[in-house]
Amino acid sequence: MSITRDEVAHLARLSRLALSDDELDRFAGQLDVIIGAVARVQEVAAAGIPPTTHAAELANVFRPDVVQPCLGADVVLAQAPAAEQGRFRVPRILTED
C-alpha cells in the first residue's frame, strides 16, 4: 500500500489545508509509512464480524420537543472574526451549495 504526493495533495484539498510544497513532500512520506502500518487491519479475518461504532450499546436516546433558552445574537457574534447586520460576515462564496 502506498500513497502518492498527488493523492496527498487531493486529501489536502478535501480537508481544506493549503499545504506548502515542503509539507506535501514530508506528509507524503509520513502518510505512506502510517498507511502501510494501519493497513495491517486488513490481515484480520473479519468476515461476518459486525462493525462496532459505539462502545456503549445504547439506542433511542431522545430529547423531549421542548424549547430551551438560546445564547443571544450578541453573545455568539462576540466571538466572530467579522460580523455585520447581526450576521456572521464571511468572504465571498464561490460554489453554490
Added chain:
Amino acid sequence: MSAPNELTTLTAAQMAAAMAAGEISSAELTRAHLDRIAATDDQVHAFLHVAGDAAMAAARAVDERRAAGEPLGPLAGVPLAAKDVFTTVDMPTTCGSKILAGWQPPYDATVIDRLRAAGVVIVGKTNMDEFAMGSSTENSAFGPSRNPWDLGRVPGGSSGGSAAAVAAFQAPLAIGTDTGGSIRQPAAVCGLVGVKPTYGGSSRYGVVAFASSLDTPGPLTRTVLDAALLHEAMSGHDPRDSTSLDAPVPPVVAAARHGDVAGLRVGVVAELSGEGYAPGVLSRFHEAVELLESLGAKVTEVSCPHFGYALPAYYLIAPSECSSNLARFDAMRYGLRAGDDGTASAEDVMSLTRQAGFGAEVKRRIMLGTYALSSGYYDAYYGKAQQVRTLIARDFSAAFDQVDVLVSPTTPTTAFPIGERADNPMAMYLADLCTIPGNLAGNAAISVPCGLAQEDGLPVGLQVMAPVLADDRLYRVAAAVEAALDQRRGHPLLAEANGITADREAGR
C-alpha cells in the same frame, strides 16, 4: 524536588479534611497553589491560563458557604487544574491550538459545571497536545510541558499539562481526557494515578472532540482515593450527551478506601509485554503482579489475540472521526481567520486558516482520516477497523469471563526526552500501545504508579482494566498496590521527584 509549601503536598482528601475541621481555608489553600504555580510554571509550563482572581473568588465563596454552615461536597474548596479541552465561560479554551487562540466559550462543559457545583476551585487550564493528538505535549502550539521528574523529558500526553501540574504540586487534582491513553500514559510517566472511566460514564458535553467514540474525561491525581473522589464528583449521566450512560456511578470511593484484592482474579495480558518494552518497565510490572499475588489475588495469564491490531485500528478510527470533528474550525464563526484580504474566497480563507492554525500532527491525522473515509477506501480502512474493534471487544469479554480485571504496563517505556520522537509519528504512536484496547472497547482502566525503572529512575505505571461500569474494581486493585508500595517505600513515590530546581524557585 524543591520543597513545596506543605499545604500543597497534602492529598486532596487531606486538604478537604483540614478545611472541614476548620484548620485551613480554601482561600489559603488556593493562594498556596497559585504561589506554587507562579514559582514553578516557568520551568514546568503546565498551564496555558491561570485564573488567579477567579480561583480566589471561588475559594472565598466556598469558605463563606462553609462558614454559613451549608452542606458542601467532599472536594469543596480543593484546587483543580483543567485540561484546556474543557469549555469554560470564564477562561479561554484553546485545545493547545493556534486556531482557537483566545476563544472564549459561551458555555461550561458539563464536567466543569459539576465540579464548580461541588465547590472545586479551578485554578487554570492546562497545556495539551493540540486537540489531544499526541503523547508528549510537544504538539501544543504553545510549547511543550515538562516532566517534573526530569525537565528534559516529556510529561506524556495529551493531558501532559494536567499531569505535570499535579506532579509539580501546582494542584492536587486535575482533569484530562483519554482517547487512546491520554490520561493513563501521562499519569504513568509522571508517577500519578490516572483513570479512564467507562466510556459514557463521564460526560463529553463541552469537551472539544477529538474522536467522539473514544474520548473519555477522567481524573489525574497523586493518590487513588483522590482519583476516586474526583471520579465521583465529575461523573454520572448527562442528558446533553447522547452516549452518556444512564446508570449510577460505580462505588469508586468505597473501593478506593478498601483496597482488598483477596480472591480477586487478575489476568495478565499476554500480548502486552515483551519486545519493545523497557526492562525497567517490565521489572516493575512483574513485581506489581507478584505483589498482587502476595496480597491474595489469583493471577493467570490471559490471551487477547486481537490486541496486536488495536493500534492500527485506532489510527484509522480516531483520525477518521477527527477529520470530521475538526472540520468546524474554518474561520467563519469563531477562532483564527487568516488570508481574508477582501479578495480571497471563503474556500481559500478556510484553507489558509486551517493551514496556518493547525500543527503538523493535526494535519497528518486529518488527512489520514479523510483518506480512510474516502469512497473506495472506506471498507478496507474505516470499515475494517470497526470490525477489528468488535473483535477486540470480544477479546475483552472472553477475558472477563475468566478474570475480574486485566493488568499490563501502562506504557512500554518511561518518559522519553523532549524531541526524541517529535519527527517520528510512528514511534510516538507506540506510547499508547497498551492503553488503546481499553478505549476501543469502552471499558474502564486506571494507571497507578508501581515504582521507578532501574535504568533511568523514572516512574512506571501499572494499568488495570475492568469491564464496562465495573470502574470500582480498578480502585480496589490500585488502592491495594498503592498502599503496599507506599508502606514498603516508607513514603509516597512523588517525594522522590526532584526535577524542579530549588534555586530557580528561590529566585522568584
Added chain:
Amino acid sequence: MSTITVVPFEEAVGRYEPVIGLETHVELGTASKMFCGCPTVFGAEPNSAVCPVCLGLPGSLPVINEAAIEYTIRIGLALNCSIASWCRFARKNYFYPDMPKNFQISQYDEPLCTDGWIDVEAGGQTVRVGIERVHLEEDTGKSLHVGGSTGRIHGAEYSLVDYNRAGIPLVEVVTKPVAGTGALAPVVARAYVTELRDLLRALGVSDVRMEQGSLRCDVNTSLAPAGSAQWGTRTETKNVNSLRSVERAVRSEIERQAGVLDAGGRVVQETRHFHEDSGTTTSGRSKEEAQDYRYFPEPDLVPLAPASGWVDQIRAALPELPAARRSRLAAELGLSETDMAALRNAGALDLVAETVAAGAPAGQARNWWLTELSRRANESGTELAALPVTPAQVARICALVESGAINNKLARQVLDGVLAGEGSPDDVVAARGLAVVTDTSVLAAAVDQAIAANPDVAEKVRDGKVAAAGALVGAVMKATGGQADPQAVRELILARLSA
C-alpha cells in the same frame, strides 16, 4: 457555453420518454430544533435562535428530538413505507459556510422509512409514484450575498450568514424513478408535490409554506428515446420552490435535453439551477472534483430502534389522509370531479369545506372561492388561505345574500370591506350602508324617472316586449348605486307599465 436548440415540448415527448424523480425537503414543524432546544422560528432576529449545538461550537453535542422521529414515522406510514426497526444517523462531510460543523447530520444507507408509494391524479388519470425513502436530517443556515448587482452568489463581494435555520429538522422524501407518463411528466411532477404538500399538512408535521422555503424540491429528469428500455442520463435541478416551478422545470429540462440529444450530444450528469424569471435551467458551476461526502455513522448519536408498539401507536393515530378526505368531501358536498380538481389546484378544498361547515350551500361556497376570491388572491399574489377572510365570513356573506339583505354586487363590496380589514361582513354592511334599498317610495321615484327618460323602451314594454325591461332595470340600479334588488325593481317596472 454551447447553444442548443430547444425542442418544442410536444415534439420532445413525441420522440423521447421522460423519466422523472423528485427529492423533496420539508422542514418539520416541531417546537424545537432537530438536535437542540432552540425554537424553529421563521423571521426572527438573525442569530437569535442559536445555541452551542446548532452553531456547532466546539464541545457541543447533538441529542435527537423525539418529536422529529415521530413526525418522520408518521410521514413514512402515510406514504405506505416500511419503518426501519434499527437505523442510524450519518455524517455527510463537506465544507460550506452556512453549515456550522462542516458536516450535516443526515441518514445515508439506513433511512428511517423505505419503499412506499402514493397515488396522484394528473391529467384525469391516477399515477402511482413509488417512494424510495424518507429520511431525517438537519437544515443549514441562510446566506445573504452582499455586493454585485443581483444579490446572488455570483459577483457578490462577501456574504452574511444567519444560523437561525441551522438545525431545523428537515425530512427528505425521495421518489423512485417515475417512468411512462410521457407528456404528462411535468403535470405528474406538480401533482405529486401538491399531493405530498396536502399530505404533510394533513399529518400536522409541517406548515409547508413553500414561499418561506419550508418545502423545497430537487427535480431529476432524464430522457430515453421512445421505446428504448434504457434510461438516459439524468440531471438534477435544484431548489425548485413553487408548484408551478416544478412543472415548468421538468418541462424545460425535457425541451433542453431533447435538443441536446437531437443534436447528437450527450446529456451531462450535473446539477442545474432553475430560474423563475425565464422558466429555464442553467448548468450549476462545474465542480473541480466530484464530491466525496465521506459518510460515516454519526459517533455522537446512538442508533434509532423504534419499537413496533410505538410505530403501531403512531399508525393508529394517523388522521384522515387527503385522498380519503377528498372522496368523503366530494360525496358530502355533492361536487363533481371537475370541481374537486379545480378546488385542489386552487388550494381551496379545505376552505370550501369549512365554508360549508359554517352554513353556506356547497355550490355558493365553491363559486366564491374559485372565482371572486381566487381572482383577488391572484391580484395580491398570495395563496387563497392567506387572504384575510375566514370561511365563516364567506358563509355569512352567502347568508346575507340568501336573506335578500344584500345582492350579489353588494356582496362583492362587503367582501372588499372585509379584505380591507373593516371588520365582519355585518360591520361592513352597516358602515358602508350597503343594505339593499327596500324603501318603495325611493324605488318608485327611480322607476318613474327611468320610464320618463326612456320613453321608447317603455313603449316596447307596454307592447309586451317584456325582455326590453332590462334596460330600465339597469337605469334604476344605476340610479340607486346598485343598492336595489334587481328582481324587485323589475317587478315594480312591469307593474307600472302594465297599468
